Amino acid sequence: MVILMSLGALLVYLWWYRDTVTTAYCFCSAFFISYITLLLGEVVGFPSISEFRRVSETGQSLFNPDILWIPFDQGVDMSTFLNILAFIPLGLLLTIMWETFNYFAPILILGVLFSLIIEAGQLFTLYRYSDINDVIMNTIGVLIG
Numbered sequence: 001m002v003i004l005m006s007l008g009a010l011l012v013y014l015w016w017y018r019d020t021v022t023t024a025y026c027f028c029s030a031f032f033i034s035y036i037t038l039l040l041g042e043v044v045g046f047p048s049i050s051e052f053r054r055v056s057e058t059g060q061s062l063f064n065p066d067i068l069w070i071p072f073d074q075g076v077d078m079s080t081f082l083n084i085l086a087f088i089p090l091g092l093l094l095t096i097m098w099e100t101f102n103y104f105a106p107i108l109i110l111g112v113l114f115s116l117i118i119e120a121g122q123l124f125t126l127y128r129y130s131d132i133n134d135v136i137m138n139t140i141g142v143l144i145g
Contacts, residue, residue, distance in 0.1 A: 006034075025097065032093045039090075040118070043086055045125055046118060046122070062124055064123060067129065068132060071133055072133060083138050083141060084140050084144065086138070087137075087139075087141025087142045090141070091111065091144060092145035095107065108139065110142070111141075111142030115139055
């Protein structure tokens, strides 16, 4: 449902600016919206309103501060590499769609901030923990893209 609403808003935006955007930009924008929605909702487990409602109805705490602060304390596993792979499209799409991100500093800053937002969101989900490794690997994936 969220992806349809996001794509609907994108279509309105693209129709409004139809004289200034290219077809390639339209396709990249649709893929970007779909990618971000799926990444946040399905892959990283970013909390949704229904998740907050469900947790509050069961009387469980909304805030679950399970944080792994020490980098690579538990070693390197498959999820380490999957984090890199999951964020390569973000770096790629940002550089294709906006010239600002053709430089190292803006893409690095956005990669770190986006990863921090995801990890902060995981503080409000049950059975998930925030991990400094995820921030590091996600940022590397954005930089590779």
